[in-house]
């Protein structure tokens with residue numbers, strides 16, 4: 001966003017408007033934190049704001065201020081469509097390809113509203129008039145903080161905004177440990193704490209809400225399902241629908257499982273395959289220079305960041321794993337580079 005655009009957006013937001021905020025499929029901490037952080041900012045300026053998600057998100061994210069008013073497009077499609085049709089301004093947060101929001105994308109594409117992308121994923125699509133995009137940002141929440149600053153509204157940072165933005169920065173940086181965490185990140189966190197962010201409580205709400213089923217599912221994954229391809233510095237897990245049912249699977253129960261594979265000494269590439277509604281969803285994580293965004297784009301109809309990406313496979317679990325195991329050796333050079 002250049003200085004001229006900042007001025008334009010400032011004047012757009014000077015008068016109350018119908019605003020819709022949308023975020024990506026299977027919202028995570030950064031998606032919900034940025035959406036509700038922006039929501040709690042815009043309502044202070046008397047806008048009529050509606051947050052719409054393409055589908056549901058885990059219960060450990062549903063405590064954020066404004067959560068009760070979020071509309072799930074997959075469940076309340078008619079109401080969501082009405083809001084999108086009425087919108088004068090649509091913010092697209094934490095994604096940059098309309099494919100990432102499924103059928104909600106058709107509504108957003110159709111809408112005459114002015115569109116605004118705030119995001120930190122690679123290769124943004126060109127569908128918005130305004131864009132605050134930075135792949136160097138640790139999270140979209142960091143960019144929402146920046147957006148509020150650009151609008152000259154840092155004085156409006158309150159506890160509600162601070163709690164939302166803290167959540168997204170914490171979850172997208174793996175609790176401030178990924179290389180994307182910078183001095184700027186910590187400076188923003190300090191500001192959010194000054195504004196009232198409840199850092200310790202947020203950590204408890206996000207990470208200490210495990211159910212017995214979730215912990216047992218994790219135990220099963222680690223004990224029975226981990227496969228290590230030692231000479232390729234790669235490790236992966238898979239879970240079928242049947243296995244999920246055995247542990248009374250609830251959304252969010254497999255969150256973070258892939259990171260256990262990545263935490264093994266020497267492992268540079270970790271993958272997780274999970275069957276949901278007949279489709280295999282894939283998560284890829286890496287350490288160092290191995291680019292899982294490119295890997296996901298090339299082989300699993302997905303994408304994301306260089307060190308964290310996702311995708312899908314229309315094949316059966318057996319064939320998906322066969323495919324994966326046959327592809328990984330072609331990356332031997334990158335994976336075994338010192």
Ligand SMILES: [Mn+2]
Pocket residue numbers: 030031094120139140172
């Ligand atoms: Mn993000």
